[in-house]
């Protein structure tokens with residue numbers, strides 16, 4: 001598959017750029033914007049996203065939908081995560097897991113971050129901008145002990161355009177399953193590769209209380225299901241719980 005690529009040298013954020021483009025023009029479905037340098041990359045929870053020039057991949061994909069209900073939004077996240085996971089497998093990256101809600105890890109360290117922004121009409125998602133930051137050829141992460149790169153986990157150098165092609169294709173394949181309503185399959189794939197699933201882990205809740213529990217899966221609302229010490233399974237939303245490893 002050949003990508004519908006827009007290549008930029010430098011931009012504040014590929015998500016911002018694609019959002020503006022989609023607002024002002026009729027842009028083709030599955031357009032991908034990739035930037036060599038991102039000056040103001042955005043991460044989840046209003047964080048910034050730093051990337052090392054020439055070593056990282058920063059790009060955004062526009063995906064249009066028809067008949068995709070807001071209530072099913074969680075599956076969009078599951079599909080993108082599974083798509084990146086599949087792409088990394090194709091690149092022969094080992095020990096890949098998905099840390100809820102959507103960090104992609106290798107050997108327990110983050111190699112890819114995902115920022116999904118949706119455009120709504122009524123109760124439907126009409127399109128989404130899926131921003132991916134992939135650590136590819138970095139050899140060190142000063143002050144980021146929980147980060148790693150494809151190079152660090154595999155010992156190999158990668159050609160950025162090849163990683164882009166493989167990961168984008170896998171993400172689009174997974175997203176196209178969404179149109180076929182294969183929600184359950186996507187959720188199962190996501191859960192099969194969930195970081196620390198079925199292991200006792202430590203968590204912090206929204207009030208700062210620490211507790212132990214076991215990740216059992218996710219639900220259709222995008223919440224993480226944790227079996228707590230009283231053997232009850234509780235559902236936690238984004239921001240309601242932090243996995244402390």
Ligand code: BTN
Nearest residue numbers: 013041042043044113114131133
């Ligand atoms: C995270 O916090 O884990 C999400 C990081 C997402 C970063 C990517 S880089 C390309 C796209 N443009 C942005 O400004 N952010 C996303």
